[in-house]
Amino acid sequence: MRIEVNGETAYCYTNSREIEADKPTVVFIHGSGMDHTVWTLASRHFARHGNNVVSVDLPGHGRSTGSPMVTVEEMAGWVIAVLDTLEISNAALVGHSLGSLIALECAASHSDRVRAIALVGTTSPMPVSDAILNAAEADDHAAFDMLTQWGFSKRHQFGGNRNSGIWMIGNTLRLYERSGPGVLFHDMRACNEYASGTDQASKVTCPALLILGAEDRLTPVRSTRALQEAIPSPVVEVLPGAGHTIMVEAPNAMLDALHKVL
Amino acid sequence: MAGPDYPGLDTLALHAGAQPDPATGARATPIYQSASFCFPDSDYAASLFNIERAGHVYSRLSNPTNAVLEERIAALEGGVGAIATASGQAALHLAIITLMGAGSHIVASAALYGGSHNLLAYTLPRFGIETTFVDPRDPQAFANAIQDNTRLVFGETLGNPSLDVLNIPAIAEVAHAAGLPLMVDSTTTTPYLIKPFELGADIIQHSATKFLSGHGIVIGGLLVDSGQFDWEASGKFPTLSEPYEGFHNLIFTEEFGPAAMIQRARKEGLRDFGACMAPTSAFHILQGIETLSVRMSRHVENTRTITSFLLEQEQVTRVGYPELEGHPDQALAKELLPNGCGAVFSFDLAGGREAGIAFVDALSVFSHLANIGDAKSLVIHPASTTHHRMDAAALAAGGIGEGTIRLSIGLEDPKDLIADLKQGLRAAGKAAGGSR
Numbered sequence: 001m002r003i004e005v006n007g008e009t010a011y012c013y014t015n016s017r018e019i020e021a022d023k024p025t026v027v028f029i030h031g032s033g034m035d036h037t038v039w040t041l042a043s044r045h046f047a048r049h050g051n052n053v054v055s056v057d058l059p060g061h062g063r064s065t066g067s068p069m070v071t072v073e074e075m076a077g078w079v080i081a082v083l084d085t086l087e088i089s090n091a092a093l094v095g096h097s098l099g100s101l102i103a104l105e106c107a108a109s110h111s112d113r114v115r116a117i118a119l120v121g122t123t124s125p126m127p128v129s130d131a132i133l134n135a136a137e138a139d140d141h142a143a144f145d146m147l148t149q150w151g152f153s154k155r156h157q158f159g160g161n162r163n164s165g166i167w168m169i170g171n172t173l174r175l176y177e178r179s180g181p182g183v184l185f186h187d188m189r190a191c192n193e194y195a196s197g198t199d200q201a202s203k204v205t206c207p208a209l210l211i212l213g214a215e216d217r218l219t220p221v222r223s224t225r226a227l228q229e230a231i232p233s234p235v236v237e238v239l240p241g242a243g244h245t246i247m248v249e250a251p252n253a254m255l256d257a258l259h260k261v262l
Numbered sequence: 263m264a265g266p267d268y269p270g271l272d273t274l275a276l277h278a279g280a281q282p283d284p285a286t287g288a289r290a291t292p293i294y295q296s297a298s299f300c301f302p303d304s305d306y307a308a309s310l311f312n313i314e315r316a317g318h319v320y321s322r323l324s325n326p327t328n329a330v331l332e333e334r335i336a337a338l339e340g341g342v343g344a345i346a347t348a349s350g351q352a353a354l355h356l357a358i359i360t361l362m363g364a365g366s367h368i369v370a371s372a373a374l375y376g377g378s379h380n381l382l383a384y385t386l387p388r389f390g391i392e393t394t395f396v397d398p399r400d401p402q403a404f405a406n407a408i409q410d411n412t413r414l415v416f417g418e419t420l421g422n423p424s425l426d427v428l429n430i431p432a433i434a435e436v437a438h439a440a441g442l443p444l445m446v447d448s449t450t451t452t453p454y455l456i457k458p459f460e461l462g463a464d465i466i467q468h469s470a471t472k473f474l475s476g477h478g479i480v481i482g483g484l485l486v487d488s489g490q491f492d493w494e495a496s497g498k499f500p501t502l503s504e505p506y507e508g509f510h511n512l513i514f515t516e517e518f519g520p521a522a523m524i525q526r527a528r529k530e531g532l533r534d535f536g537a538c539m540a541p542t543s544a545f546h547i548l549q550g551i552e553t554l555s556v557r558m559s560r561h562v563e564n565t566r567t568i569t570s571f572l573l574e575q576e577q578v579t580r581v582g583y584p585e586l587e588g589h590p591d592q593a594l595a596k597e598l599l600p601n602g603c604g605a606v607f608s609f610d611l612a613g614g615r616e617a618g619i620a621f622v623d624a625l626s627v628f629s630h631l632a633n634i635g636d637a638k639s640l641v642i643h644p645a646s647t648t649h650h651r652m653d654a655a656a657l658a659a660g661g662i663g664e665g666t667i668r669l670s671i672g673l674e675d676p677k678d679l680i681a682d683l684k685q686g687l688r689a690a691g692k693a694a695g696g697s698r
Contacts, residue, residue, distance in 0.1 A: 016511055037519035044517075045314035062519075135265070145265025157269060159333040160281040162316035164324035165528060166343040166521055167278075167336035169268070174342055174489040174520035251316045255309075 002063070005081045011036070011063035012082065013055035015047035024115075025088045026262055028055040029079065031097030031121070032187030033147070033179040035062030038096065038247050041163075045255055046262065054091070056082060060183050068186035072098070072194040076105035080113055092116040092262050096247060097219065098191050101126060107208070108200035116261045118209040120254065121244045123219035124197025124227045128188045136185035143184055144176035153215035153243030161248070168248050201230035208234045209261040211254055213242035235260050271338060271453065275554050279333030293545045294326040313512075313529075323533055327541040331548050335474070335484045338453040338551070339466055342489030343524040345532060346482060346544055350449060350469025351377050352537035353483030357445055357465055359535065360527040361499060362413040364390025369407040369414070371398035371428065373421025373661075375469075376648060378447065382416075399590065401432040408440045413498060418447040419456055420599075423608050423644065423668060424661040425584050427591035427598060434462025441496035449473070450604040450634065454558040461598065464491040465523070472635025473605075475550035476557050482543045485527060489520030502526055557637065560673050562602030567676040568669070568683070572609050577617075577687055577694075579665075580610040605672075606634045608644075611665035611687075613694025618643040618665045624689030627674060627682035639672035639679055 013036040026046045028039040036055040043053040060068035069075045090113050095103035100122035107114040135143035161168050208231045212221045237257040242250040280291050299318040301307035309315045318324050328346045336344040347353040372395040382393040396403035398421045415437040417428045437444040443464035452473045470482040493502040494515045502522045505511035514522035569583045584595035584603040611617045628641040645664050
């Protein structure tokens with residue numbers, strides 16, 4: 001569905017269903033340069049299991065209009081504004097990469113609106129290399145290539161998709177290529193500059209799940225120690241064989257893990 | 263700025279889509295010869311049916327062996343996904359029925375494989391889909407033939423039988439300007455010789471029976487989606503951009519983004535028309551693809567040797583290979599097909615039909631049959647076989663003479679092929695009343 005948020009059109013995938021007030025809600029937030037389609041399997045699953053699902057396209061991404069936002073805090077405010085517009089009092093938030101930082105910020109700053117968070121392919125701080133930032137700033141295709149290559153585990157460079165017939169590398173690359181000029185750079189810079197993640201993590205009061213890829217090269221498991229220590233009692237699931245693009249590389253294991261908090 | 267290197271074509275040809283078998287550790291991709299797959303519980307079953315989990319239900323829809331092949335060809339072509347079909351014809355049909363219905367129209371090259379021409383010219387009109395055939399060498403002819411109801415532009419990378427080189431960039435531009443996708447049949451070229459998606463094509467069809475499998479042992483087709491065409495922006499493809507009642511009002515562009523077309527083709531076309539590939543066939547084609555580069559390189563090398571030989575023969579009045587002087591597409595071939603123009607070509611013999619028949623009958627290394635793309639060299643005399651219903655005038659219109667011979671050059675020692683061809687030429691000379 002399309003709604004208006006801050007004067008712009010915000011697209012939310014809802015599995016073609018209306019939001020029902022008596023159902024729990026799960027919000028899915030995509031990562032840098034992506035859109036809601038990375039969550040298709042998971043959002044269909046939770047819709048069938050009695051939830052409202054709201055899989056957003058961040059401003060300037062996918063079908064949402066407007067300019068891409070600059071900071072994680074601003075993006076978190078936008079997610080809360082989406083909940084306001086849809087008259088959803090609280091929701092579980094599932095975020096990937098940049099989306100995980102947005103979910104974390106929402107849980108810390110708007111704890112009354114968030115009943116659980118699942119951070120997929122996450123870490124904090126989330127520094128981004130100059131090579132990626134510079135290429136993204138120049139709208140150079142090399143930024144897409146770097147994120148696509150390093151976004152998958154080494155074994156998945158050759159595919160092995162359990163979702164039949166889909167070449168994961170190609171589909172991810174096409175999603176990046178569909179992003180507008182500057183979008184990836186804004187997203188990457190927001191990740192890079194979100195310095196308060198671990199401080200905010202200590203304020204999380206809702207159940208928190210971290211789903212990590214054992215072979216993640218962008219947000220390696222070893223980099224998540226500070227985040228794991230900052231969040232009170234997180235549930236941590238490390239998925240063998242998966243890299244950073246967990247929704248695609250390990251869709252079934254991710255779904256099973258999500259059930260631990262959703 | 264250069265990004266990291268992706269695996270190269272040869273590496274992908276060996277590895278893409280495959281992982282050591284998780285159950286047994288088998289390095290080769292196993293043949294999962296099973297019609298269906300067990301569900302651990304009812305909710306898991308429901309989640310597979312509702313596209314919530316990745317996995318297999320029934321081998322008409324997907325199969326683990328086929329899935330490796332599908333990923334492999336998608337990787338080699340640089341697409342988002344692929345579907346393995348029962349034959350190349352099934353792949354063409356699957357693409358068409360995914361994109362359009364009765365009342366639609368296709369603009370196609372006039373230089374098509376006979377099977378494709380039959381489907382478009384004679385069979386699909388019965389189902390309300392018409393085709394206008396145009397000169398493959400004239401992008402403007404494609405533009406002129408596009409109608410309001412046109413939904414696809416189609417051609418072969420190398421046209422049949424004259425090896426017209428399809429100007430993919432120019433024709434893609436024409437198609438895209440009209441909000442239409444360009445689909446190409448790349449059977450004779452394979453991703454070793456040309457990468458149509460990099461040139462602007464949107465969909466690729468292969469008969470994997472030919473060079474991809476490479477040994478003449480299997481029938482199969484592949485449909486590959488580039489993920490580059492914007493179906494929503496075009497506004498002409500309601501099967502992809504509007505709710506589909508056959509799957510709980512799923513909107514494919516909304517849920518699958520770049521993979522909308524190939525997902526609809528699987529969820530509807532493969533499900534309902536059922537032209538799936540057998541897993542054993544997928545296994546055979548995978549074995550072929552593993553050596554694609556090695557074979558194609560040798561196919562082309564041998565073809566160049568044979569065409570050079572034929573050019574020197576007095577009885578040979580024409581050799582139709584795009585790399586040669588005099589072929590109308592020589593310059594375009596150099597640009598689009600720098601690694602070669604495949605291993606199938608035709609030449610004309612002096613002496614007409616009798617000479618052609620005598621030539622074919624005299625060969626012993628070349629196999630006389632109706633196929634191309636085998637490791638073994640093949641020959642056919644179109645006027646007496648594939649095109650036997652056509653009179654001389656119709657043959658001429660199709661670029662085929664009474665003495666035209668089509669060869670598919672294999673991997674034998676070229677000296678043995680040349681010796682065989684000499685034998686054929688002697689017989690042809692006698693049949694034509696000459697003294698050679």
